Amino acid sequence: MEPKNDTAALIQNHRSIRKFTEESVPKEVLEDIIRSAQWAPTSHNVQAYTIISVTDPDLREKLEELCGPQEYVGAAPVFLVFVADFHKHALISEDQGTAFEMEEAENVLVGAVDTALAAQNAFITAKAYGLGGVMIGGIRNAPHKVAQLLELPTWTFPVMGMCLGYPEHLPGQKPRFPLPGVWHHNKYQEKEVQEALPAFDQITRSYYQNRPVNPKRESWLEQMASYLAAPRRPQMTTFLKEQGFTFK
Known part of the structure; x- marks a missing residue:
């Protein structure tokens, strides 16, 4: 719709x-x-x-x-x-x-x-x-x-x-995560997330492999695993403290 x-x-x-x-x-x-x-x-x-x-x-x-x-x-x-x-x-x-x-x-x-x-x-x-x-x-x-x-x-x-x-x-357009994995009711729905992950893996793998510009072999899940496997911009922590946000 x-x-x-x-x-x-x-x-x-x-x-x-x-x-x-x-x-x-x-x-x-x-x-x-x-x-x-x-x-x-x-x-x-x-x-x-x-x-x-x-x-x-x-x-x-x-x-x-x-x-x-x-x-x-x-x-x-x-x-x-x-x-x-x-x-x-x-x-x-x-x-x-x-x-x-x-x-x-x-x-x-x-x-x-x-x-x-x-x-x-x-x-x-x-x-x-x-x-x-x-x-x-x-x-x-x-x-x-x-x-x-x-x-x-x-x-x-x-x-x-x-x-x-x-x-x-x-x-x-890049695909987005299945709605049931994002929209939960009354509490966090772990089961919905677990079920959405393999479904989205298939969707994104097909999208990235078939897009006409800059195709990729990896799915979104594989990209996220790689993205989060290393520290992200650790220099920001030092910078924030130097800018006055010292934290307790």
Whole structure:
């Protein structure tokens, strides 16, 4: 059954776009995208994020290398960096003469969630304008260097980048995990997850082997096992502590 409204269809037709036309994104469109980001849900109205548009060619080139390299970071008409930001709250606490308690993991979670929700709002709005794009987790590959390039103050950290532009073409959609393995009722349904795993293994193995661009032999299960078999960006732990999030 197809979605019954345009918003659901927009969301459920998601594809990551990495190749763009040379058409620029109008300033008023980008401004509207950022306004939508601001209207994302935010914990306790903290609004713990900042969005940086990177337009300087030299900065783009350096970020492209740090993120992978990923050439679309430099080539996309728009590149945004979504930053979790408690720096302004530190200024507020100083001005108000109150304590600034940032030793718990909760505030890192709030910052990451607030920022991700803002990014998703921006992404959906961009698609409503006919744009496409891709999220860039590689912005966390070298957080110290990214922070230096973007002059990020203490109490901030990069969460993701976002490439946006008009799609050169639409690739196929990657399969998603079976609904019963994701949507549980009243409690965590271990049996549903166990049953969904082999079913999804078959679906993804066929998808990756038969897609016309960059086919793979591995299924999603095999990819996830490999992905989680090694530490992921351990430098982020050190970086977060140096940015003020010391943890107890």
